[in-house]
Amino acid sequence: MAEAEETRDEETQEESVSIFEGSFYTVEQRLETFKGSYWPYETGKCTPLKMAEAGFYFCGTSSTPDWVRCIVCHHEMDGWEETDDPWEEHCAHSPNCYYLKKAKDPYKITVGDVIEMEKEAIKCYVRKETDRLRNSCQSYWEEVEASLLETMQNMS
Numbered sequence: 376m377a378e379a380e381e382t383r384d385e386e387t388q389e390e391s392v393s394i395f396e397g398s399f400y401t402v403e404q405r406l407e408t409f410k411g412s413y414w415p416y417e418t419g420k421c422t423p424l425k426m427a428e429a430g431f432y433f434c435g436t437s438s439t440p441d442w443v444r445c446i447v448c449h450h451e452m453d454g455w456e457e458t459d460d461p462w463e464e465h466c467a468h469s470p471n472c473y474y475l476k477k478a479k480d481p482y483k484i485t486v487g488d489v490i491e492m493e494k495e496a497i498k499c500y501v502r503k504e505t506d507r508l509r510n511s512c513q514s515y516w517e518e519v520e521a522s523l524l525e526t527m528q529n530m531s
């Protein structure tokens with residue numbers, strides 16, 4: 376009896392878990408990240424709602440109060456002004472972002488859209504990490520090269 380009840384409780388819990396839970400694929404989930412944050416604009420073109428509709432979630436701190444990141448392209452932006460339009464800024468800085476193509480109406484995202492956006496988000500993440508690693512290796516190699524050149528100059 377107790378065991379059956381536990382099973383039923385687990386089933387109920389599973390049913391109540393949204394497919395979108397644990398991600399920021401709905402406007403509401405992204406909007407939630409701005410609540411209690413340091414976001415400076417409650418009026419104008421870049422209110423939390425408008426930022427969330429344009430695919431951004433808050434990822435700032437007290438020293439970076441207007442820092443946001445796109446859920447798909449992971450592009451991070453700050454330095455917002457009250458007159459900035461988040462859709463226009465997103466297009467200008469990340470024109471190939473899949474979110475911009477897919478979420479023209481961010482309230483009509485389907486499960487299929489989420490799957491496609493998740494795939495794109497993974498691709499963008501891998502590209503970004505590859506670039507970071509390449510730059511890191513490049514910097515390291517430049518340091519080694521400079522050190523070798525200095526050593527050779529000191530030898531002569």
Ligand SMILES: [Zn+2]
Nearest residue numbers: 445448469472
């Ligand atoms: Zn984006």
